[in-house]
Amino acid sequence: MLPSLTTRPGEPGDWPDLRTLYAETFTEEELLPVVEALLADDGFGVCSLVALSDGKVVGHIAMTPCGVGKTADAAALLGPLGVRPDAQGQGAGSALVRAGCEAMVDRGFSQVLVLGDPAYYGRFGFRPERDVTPPCPIPDAWKDAWQSMATGAGCTQVKGTLQVPPPWRDPTLWGT
Template sequence: MLIRQATADDAPMIHVLHNAAFAPHNPGVTGEMPEARLVEGLRGDGDLIPALSLVAVRDGEVIGHACASPARLGDDPASAVGFGPLGVLPAHQRSGAGSALVHATVGAANALGRSLVVLLGSPAYYARFGFVLAETLGITPPVADWAPHFQALPLAAYTPGDRGAFRYAPAFDRL
């Protein structure tokens, strides 16, 4: 499996991939999945960070995608990134592609000098990568009800002053 930066040519497959990956988690939703619309919105707004929009490729096929976008933490627009969505084609789930994409994204965000990777997701899944509930770091989610699933991973540039209200890129607000 190869992890590489996504290209414009990957966009159609990334859209298909997120629709397929999230359909089982969105019962009753017909048509496009919110996660697929989110990636399109981030791309359209210019908020996909190129070095943090990654695909997993196996045998020449894009089987997974992860992305991150600029975020605001308190008054700081550059320290943190919002991670997600992370999607893997159903036939390739539990093959290590998702884990590889998380590791690659975290490594790239660290290399870019970001202080935190923040996400909304399963604590049971993301704890293995070192994510902790964001509230333990003094980071509050945009929606209070998200707190049990709102997580952050401090990177090398993190300081205890990196705290406050977290805001995703505008595309998240349009979901």
């Protein structure tokens, strides 16, 4: 476990650290532009959290409010999630997933969706999702990577296509 591991909402002063974090963590994908676009518009209502160890930024997560079919604010989309390579495997990612889900529960969201490795997200209770369709086609081989977790009591299962804000409508973010 990293020393003095905490999470807090992202702040404008975090941008230099986030730029370094995204460059070092995602060497094969360009995910900083989607984070910048999501956080540039307060209307998207995106929840951005950083993980700190000894006061330094070591990880970041974004949670985006989304509709499902015609139901507004029906689910939260988790991602991106990244932890600096030198801080990985020491609990920061788990702390961010838990804090991100709790933040969205507090805002009344009862379902969180993610496109990610089932071996990782399964640890938190995410399971393959079939009723909510991703906003863009995903490769067949990634079918089980599209997952969801119910986070609130008494949630009603919604069905339909996930309605994402424009920064998430780039098909390359969905593997196609």
